[in-house]
Amino acid sequence: MQGNNCILDANAVLRFLLQDNEEQFRQIKEIIRGKNCYVTLEVLAEVCYVLEGVYQVTREDIACNFRKLVNDVSILNVDILLRGLEIFDRTPKLDFVDCLLYGYKWEKGIDIVTFDKKLQRRLGEVFL
Numbered sequence: 001m002q003g004n005n006c007i008l009d010a011n012a013v014l015r016f017l018l019q020d021n022e023e024q025f026r027q028i029k030e031i032i033r034g035k036n037c038y039v040t041l042e043v044l045a046e047v048c049y050v051l052e053g054v055y056q057v058t059r060e061d062i063a064c065n066f067r068k069l070v071n072d073v074s075i076l077n078v079d080i081l082l083r084g085l086e087i088f089d090r091t092p093k094l095d096f097v098d099c100l101l102y103g104y105k106w107e108k109g110i111d112i113v114t115f116d117k118k119l120q121r122r123l124g125e126v127f128l
Helices: 010-020 022-034 040-054 059-067 078-090 096-106 117-127
Strands: 006-009 036-039
Touching: 006 040, 006 059, 006 117, 010 022, 010 040, 010 059, 040 059, 040 078, 040 096
Parallel strands: 006 036
Antiparallel strands: none
């Protein structure tokens, strides 16, 4: 069974979401259909960074694409992702990783420790 599992890196996820390289999109689509594919939150953080910074994709579109991706692959810690996306959608001052931290806080009961005063204030707003 181990050979039927794979983990996708950021480039594979980007090609699948953007469909900007026909051959690579076809290949990754076949892999996703034929294997149990997993994506980590770390990979999604990198994908988000590239989509925002390089491709100027809106936060709304990123969140929408990540929610759709859940139907095609297994997201490790999907509960944290979905909770983080709730904040990502409505809190433009928080970056994706900060929103994932919120997801860990909400879903796993793990406190966030930070020296970032702005983040503390923003998280305070989120938790009210």
